Structure formats: C-alpha cells, structure tokens
Amino acid sequence: MQKDSSKLYKLLHNPFLYFFVFFRALKTILLYPIHLLLFKKIGFLSYISLRSSIRNHKHISLGKKVQINPFVTLWPLKLEIGDHTQINPGTSIYGIVSIGENVMIAPNCMIAGGNHNFLQTDIPMILQGSSEKGIIIEDDVWIGANSVITDGVTIKKGSIVAAGAVVTKDTEMYSINAGVPSIIIKFRKK
Structure with a gap:
C-alpha cells in the first residue's frame, strides 16, 4: 500500500504533468478563434x-x-x-x-x-x-x-x-x- 501511494504522490507532484495540462488548455483557448472561422x-x-x-x-x-x-x-x-x-x-x-x-x-x-x-x-x-x-x-x-x-x-x-x-x-x-x-x-x- 505504501508503494502505491508513493507512486501516486510522485505522479501528482510531477511538474511535467501540470505543464502538459496547462499547455493543452492554453492551446485550446488560443485556437478557439481559428476554429470559429473554420467550423x-x-x-x-x-x-x-x-x-x-x-x-x-x-x-x-x-x-x-x-x-x-x-x-x-x-x-x-x-x-x-x-x-x-x-x-x-x-x-x-x-x-x-x-x-x-x-x-x-x-x-x-x-x-x-x-x-x-x-x-x-x-x-x-x-x-x-x-x-x-x-x-x-x-x-x-x-x-x-x-x-x-x-x-x-x-x-x-x-x-x-x-x-x-x-x-x-x-x-x-x-x-x-x-x-x-x-x-x-x-x-x-x-
């Protein structure tokens, strides 16, 4: 049980995870005006x-x-x-x-x-x-x-x-x- 919680702790405190989520959200917001023109x-x-x-x-x-x-x-x-x-x-x-x-x-x-x-x-x-x-x-x-x-x-x-x-x-x-x-x-x- 201790190993599982340690892995989860490492995953949740990984800065790359948050960077990826932030980058995807930013890309979605920035592309929205272009998508408005296309669709x-x-x-x-x-x-x-x-x-x-x-x-x-x-x-x-x-x-x-x-x-x-x-x-x-x-x-x-x-x-x-x-x-x-x-x-x-x-x-x-x-x-x-x-x-x-x-x-x-x-x-x-x-x-x-x-x-x-x-x-x-x-x-x-x-x-x-x-x-x-x-x-x-x-x-x-x-x-x-x-x-x-x-x-x-x-x-x-x-x-x-x-x-x-x-x-x-x-x-x-x-x-x-x-x-x-x-x-x-x-x-x-x-």
Whole structure:
C-alpha cells in the first residue's frame, strides 16, 4: 500500500504533468478563434487535435467541451456533435451524422451515414453516386472499439455498443448490443 501511494504522490507532484495540462488548455483557448472561422458552430473549450483529418468544416457543429483526438477522420455531409462528447483515435465519420451529449466513441470505430449506389451493373459503382439516410446517436451512449454503425441506424439514449459490433438496425433505450450483426444481449436498467 505504501508503494502505491508513493507512486501516486510522485505522479501528482510531477511538474511535467501540470505543464502538459496547462499547455493543452492554453492551446485550446488560443485556437478557439481559428476554429470559429473554420467550423459552422463550435462550443467553448472543445478540443480538436491538429492531427485529425477534417473536411467540410462548415458542415460541422460542435457543442461545448467536445474532444476530437488525433487520427480521427471527419468527412461529413452534415455532422452535429453535442456537449461533452469524446471521439477517440482511428474513428471515421462520414455522411450525415447527429451525435448527442455525453457520448463516448472508442478507438477505430466506423460511423458511415451514407451508402454507395450499386444496382446498375452497366455503370461502375464508383460512378453511381450515393444515398444518405443518416445516423442518429442519442445522449449518453458508449460505442466500443472497432464497432461499425451503418447508414439509417438510430442508437437510442443510454445504449452501449460492444467492441467489434456491427449495428445494422436501431437499438433500444439502455440496451447493450453485441455481435455481427448486433443483437441486444441485456439491458442496463434492472
């Protein structure tokens, strides 16, 4: 027990930790005016890594304290993200997507709010365009690592999508969904 508290003491009294936290906060505040010019709407204290890939800035609205970490790809037609939402490295978001408040999106998720047209066999698929129904992710949702959310799906409030799940249909409120394709394995509420 003494060793654990000694390690914690050293960590909390490490000046580099405080320097890193201060530097990140300062960078977020200094970049805020630039982000205001780039994005349709951006809430105060939202963090956007310079190592993320973002297209169509003017079609993105971010709430307060949104965290977009390095290596996130945002190439939406329209994207709205609520307050206190976190998107972790390797996640890609395309098409039309609406994400609520207090949402956690783990690393390497694919959220594709659109689909390629492919019915005509005399025209290459790449030339057939696309269709977008959109994806809605409601408040207080946790999407596990390596998950895939397909076009037209609504992830209801309080849902959990387990790691590696492929969601092809709407979830139910407070459900835990797993598998390929995903199914409800239980509910959070008793």
